[in-house]
Structures are given as structure tokens and as C-alpha cells.
Amino acid sequence: MDIEFRDMMASFPTGVSVVTARDGNAEPRGMTCSSLCSLSVNPPTLLxxxxxxxxxxxxxxDSGAFAVNLLHGEADWxxxxxxxxAPDRWERVAWRPFGRTRSPALVEAAHAVAECTVERTHPSGDHVIVVGAVRSVERYRHGSALLYGFRRYGELAPGVPTVVGGRGALSERGR
Ligand SMILES: Cc1cc2nc3c(=O)[nH]c(=O)nc-3n(C[C@H](O)[C@H](O)[C@H](O)COP(=O)(O)O)c2cc1C
Incomplete structure (x- = not known):
């Protein structure tokens, strides 16, 4: 059942984010995260x-705050x-503190960043659902968003018609 469930979810392509926060020593922390969902528009809330x-x-x-960095199409690495x-991940990317919470923004890898404060958390199974109130959003100029599905990365660009099965705006990148 575990494998069937994993395979099913692997066939549900999503965008890719890196969720970041500052720990008790103000050191940056972050992890790749595809389980991201818009929860409410008014007030702006995500989970x-x-x-x-x-x-x-x-x-x-611990900090009660985090940032969601939406990765652009060339940020699969x-x-x-x-x-x-990798313990040295923060030495290998460009970042700066963002907004009032000072949560880390990946300024070269992201096409948009949302700064959030933690509204509530809810443990479920081996994960914790984190609901975040969006405090501010910053957008960077970049042409495409990174996708992940069928255990591969791809990218989707705005403004170009997508052709299913064709090259269109949807392109694929091996890992
Ligand atoms: C494309 C992709 C999406 C992922 N999405 C999630 C996710 O939504 N939630 C999660 O807990 N881990 C997710 N992971 C796994 C974490 O990124 C991985 O466990 C990471 O090492 C956690 O970092 P940390 O434990 O040092 O904070 C994902 C990995 C990849 C490659």
C-alpha cells in the first residue's frame, strides 16, 4: 500500500518550493517541499x-515564521x-533575510517568495501540517517555474500555449 500510494502521488506533478526559517541561533534552515497549497485568499493563507x-x-x-521560496525552472539543482x-547547503546558494521575520529568501533560485507567520500546526502521521499567514510577497523576474512529477524535474513557462504531448511551454529535465 505504501508503494502504491507513493507511486500514485508521484504521478501528481507539482511546483517545487524551498521552505526556509531561522533557528534559535538565527542560522538559516531549509528544505525542498512540494506539499504546498493555497488555503485562503482573504486573509492570504497557505499550508x-x-x-x-x-x-x-x-x-x-520555534521562530513562528518561515518563507516559501518558489523555485524557477533552472533551479532543479x-x-x-x-x-x-547537505550541511553546507547555505554556502552554495545566494540568500538574504526577507521582510520583518528575516526568513531566508533564495534570491537567485526563486521566482517568488512569501514571508509567513505560523498560524497553527497540526501533526498528522509522520508529517506536520503548518498553516502560514502570508505577510508579504516578493517576486523576482524569471521566465518559468520548476515542476516535479514522475520523479523528474520539468519547467512550465507563462504566456506560451501548452501542448499536451508536444514541446509547447512544458519541457522536461532529467535529474
Ligand atoms: C521534489 C521534492 C519535494 C519534497 N517535498 C517534501 C515535502 O513536501 N515535505 C517534506 O517533509 N519533505 C519533502 N521532501 C523531502 C525533503 O526535502 C528532505 O527530507 C530534506 O532532507 C529535509 O530537510 P531537513 O530534514 O534537513 O530539514 C521533498 C523532496 C523533493 C526532492
Whole structure:
């Protein structure tokens, strides 16, 4: 059942984000996250699901704030880096504190960043649902969004008609 469920969800392509926060020593933490969903427009609210025991989740809960960095189409290596557990991940990307919460913004890998404060958390299974009130949004100029599905990365660009099965705006990138 576990494998069937994983395979089913692998066939549900999503965008890719990196959720970031500052820990108790103000050190940056972050993890690649595709479980991201808009929850409410008024007030602007989103939710994400983070693995229990993750240092990033710890920083989110302890600081009461986080940022959601939406990755652009050429940032598949950043998605892989922030899923790897590599201890030097912050030395390998450009970032700066964003907004009042000072949550880390990945200024070169993201096409948009939302700064959030934690509204509530809800443990479920081996993950914790984190509901975030969106405090501010910053957009960077970039042509496409990173996608993940069928265990591969791809990208989707705005403004160009998408042709299913054709090249259109949807292109694919191996890992
Ligand atoms: C494309 C992609 C999406 C992912 N989405 C999630 C997710 O939504 N929630 C989660 O807990 N882990 C997700 N992961 C796995 C985490 O990124 C991975 O466990 C990471 O090492 C966690 O970092 P940390 O434990 O150091 O904070 C994803 C990985 C990839 C490659």
C-alpha cells in the first residue's frame, strides 16, 4: 500500500518550493517541499506539510515564521541540494533575510517568495501540517517555474500555449 500510494502521488506533478526559517541561533534552515497549497485568499493563507523531526520544521515552529521560496525552472539543482541534507547547503546558494521575520529568501533560485507567520500546526502521521499567514510577497523576474512529477524535474513557462504531448511551454529535465 505504501508503494502504491507513493507511486500514485508521484504521478501528481507539482511546483517545487524551498521552505526556509531561522533557528534559535538565527542560522538559516531549509528544505525542498512540494506539499504546498493555497488555503485562503482573504486573509492570504497557505499550508505546507513538513517531516516530523526535520530541523527545518523545528526552526519554523520555534521562530513562528518561515518563507516559501518558489523555485524557477533552472533551479532543479537547488531542489536537489535542499532535499539532500547537505550541511553546507547555505554556502552554495545566494540568500538574504526577507521582510520583518528575516526568513531566508533564495534570491537567485526563486521566482517568488512569501514571508509567513505560523498560524497553527497540526501533526498528522509522520508529517506536520503548518498553516502560514502570508505577510508579504516578493517576486523576482524569471521566465518559468520548476515542476516535479514522475520523479523528474520539468519547467512550465507563462504566456506560451501548452501542448499536451508536444514541446509547447512544458519541457522536461532529467535529474
Ligand atoms: C521534489 C521534492 C519535494 C519534497 N517535498 C517534501 C515535502 O513536501 N515535505 C517534506 O517533509 N519533505 C519533502 N521532501 C523531502 C525533503 O526535502 C528532505 O527530507 C530534506 O532532507 C529535509 O530537510 P531537513 O530534514 O534537513 O530539514 C521533498 C523532496 C523533493 C526532492
Amino acid at each position: 505546507t506539510c513538513l517531516r516530523s523531526g526535520s530541523p527545518t520544521l523545528g526552526a519554523v515552529v 537547488v531542489a536537489a541540494l535542499f532535499a539532500s541534507g
